[in-house]
Amino acid sequence: MSAGALLFLGFLGLQRLAELALARRNTARLMARGAVEHGAGHYPLIVALHAGWLAAMAVMGHDAALHFGWLGLFALLQLLRVWILASLGPRWTTRIIVIDAPLVATGPFRWLRHPNYLLVAVEIPVAPMVLGLWEVALVFGLLNAAMLAWRIRVEARALAPYRSATRA
Incomplete structure (x- = not known):
């Protein structure tokens, strides 16, 4: 067993559990x-995708050596994650929750419409x-891209009235 791999996988697991707790709150x-939830029907698929992703990495990579270039990129992505979470504050969640309030337009949302989805698509x-684990990266990267394409369409429809109100 690789201590580095176990630490990395443990970090990922704890991070996801902490995010779920924050999102639930x-x-x-x-x-x-x-607020109103949109797209609740596809949420269990997202959870299953992420659980499968973590399980695949745990089963196939628990004894792998760490690749430090990729680890450095992963660490940079975590800085983006913190920036996104700080920008959304109490409005960050793993679901599509719409509240009658102006859209967040600070932090990375100033330049990107979906920075969190970009983060996840890369992560x-x-x-x-x-x-x-290039096989896991390829399979789950493609599955996640398909899921995000669906989710972004649902979110765009849910937020359309707020985007048009922002432009007016």
Whole structure:
């Protein structure tokens, strides 16, 4: 067993669990303020995709050597993650939750419409590459791209009234 791989996988697992707890708390608070969820039907597929991704890395990479170039890129992505979370604050969640309030237009949202989705689209293949798992990177990168294409369409429809109100 590789201590480096186990530390990396442990970090990923703990990070995802912490994010789920934060998302659950933020979702409950937003819903209590009158927010509405969109696209709830595809949410279990996202959870299954991410659980499968973590499981594939754990099974196939628990004894792998770390690839430090990929680990460096992964670390940079975590800085983007912190920036996104800080920019959205209590509005960050893993679901599509829409509240009657202006859209966030600070931080990376000033330049990108979906920085969190960009982060995840890059992170899903990068994390397995830290362990040299190009097969996992390819399969889950493609599955995630398909899922994000669907999710972004759902979110765009949900936010359309707020985007047009911002332009007016």
